[in-house]
Structures are given as C-alpha cells and as structure tokens.
Amino acid sequence: MKTSKLKVKSKTENLSVIRDFVSSHAAEANIEQDIVENIILAVDEACTNIIKHAYHSVPDGEIIIKLKLSGKKFVVTITDYGNSFSPDKIPEPDLQKYYRQKKVGGLGMYLMKTLMDNVEYRSVPGKYNEVLLSKNIKADKSNVR
Template sequence: MESRLFLVLRNNLSELKRMSDAVSAWCRGNNISSAAEFHVNLALDEIISNVIRYGWKDLGEHQLNVRLSLLNDEVTVEVEDDATPFNPLEVPVPDLNRPLEERTVGGLGIHLVRQVMDGLEYQRLDGKNLLVMKKKISYS
C-alpha cells in the first residue's frame, strides 16, 4: 500500500519548520526508522533552503511543491519549483580539508544530501526544476 504526502510551501524560510513537522509526522505514521526520518528531513531542509535563498531574483511570492511517497521500502522525495535552473548534481564535491572560508557557499549542504540519500535525479521540465531523491528505508 502506497502512502503519500503532498506539501505546498511558500518561498519563505519560516516554511522549513512546518515542512519538517509534517515530514516527521508522516514518517512516524509509517513506522519509518528515526535514521531514515533524519536523512529525509536533512535532504529536504538543505535543498529547499537553497532554493528559497538563491532560487529567485525577484522578491515576489513563489511556490514549491514537495511530494513524498513510500512504496516497497523506499521513500521517493520530489521537489518542484519554478526557480532559476539549478542542478544540484552539478555542484562540485567540496574539498573538506580546505578552510571553510575558501569553500563554495551551499556546497556542504548539497554534499550532505548526496551522502544521506541513495539516489538523486534532476530534470528541467516545462520551465521548472524537478529533483527526485530516493531513500531506502528500514522500519522502527
């Protein structure tokens, strides 16, 4: 049986808390392990905050669509937005031995996403960014 969660967020960092509360409640409702809950929340936090901070040049209100689905022990997380084209897979791996001030802003967050999720795919479709992330899960 497939379980889904659909969230519509505004481009305001105050939305991050509402998102993490909803994601945690959905994970717990599906008995998803606390490790997988942490990783899904972390990946969404990093991606969404990046889009909200750097995605739009104007100051207007925009919307991000977040969809989660659980099927066959795997969570699929989709993030869709009409921000500037941005492919997180093209962000170079940060040199973790370099001093922090010499590293690219945002590089650490995207690196974490790649480490904690099991698969990432990016498409630019109909003027929108679509990022699909996969996470194999265990249950609590």
C-alpha cells in the same frame, strides 16, 4: 502510504512546516528515527537551496513537496518554478579546505547525496525544476503497532 502533498511559499519560515510534514509522514511509515533525521536534513537543504538560489529569496515562489512510500523506498519529490541550475557544474567539495577556510554554506548537494540513497535533478528551463530524493528504508520494529 498514499502520496502526500504540501504546497508552501518560498519563505525560510516555512522550512519548519516542511520539516514537520516530512517528520510526521515518515513516522507514519514506521521509519527508523536516525533515517528520518537524515531525510529531514536532505529535504531542508533542498528547500533552502530553492529559496536562496531558484527564487533568490523572493517570498512568493511556490514549493511543492510530495512524499510517497514506494515498496522499501521513501521518495520525496520537490518541485519549484524558479531558476534552474546544472548540478553537474557543482564540484565535489574539498572538506579539509572547506573547514580550514571556515566557509559557511555551499554543501547542500554534497549533504543530500551523502544522506540519501538517490538524488536526481530534473529541469525544464522556464517551466519547472524537480529534485527527487529517495531513501531505502526498513521499518523500525519498536514503532510497529
């Protein structure tokens, strides 16, 4: 699989376009369905965070998603040009407390780290931010053509 690229504006309506893009390319790579669903959820969380926090829901920001199968890794690179942040400052959530207080939101980084094998965040403040998500994969034998 060569690198595939999608550019969208920072609108929540584009999340379904992003999910479909990831789903179709992961299917082409014969990735098991449960792994595909985890990748889609992690990418959805990353892009939602970009829309809400990097661009503060301003709809004209650009989000670039690149997908690549590199050996036995499915790699997703998501680039934006919005505000950066420091992932080190996000504490690990206390899930018991979180559910007791019936909180909504705030688990994006936790979910990405739980669903993916590697999560990296790079930023050049004032220029760009990049989230790198990778998942170790094996081909779904029932899908091999």
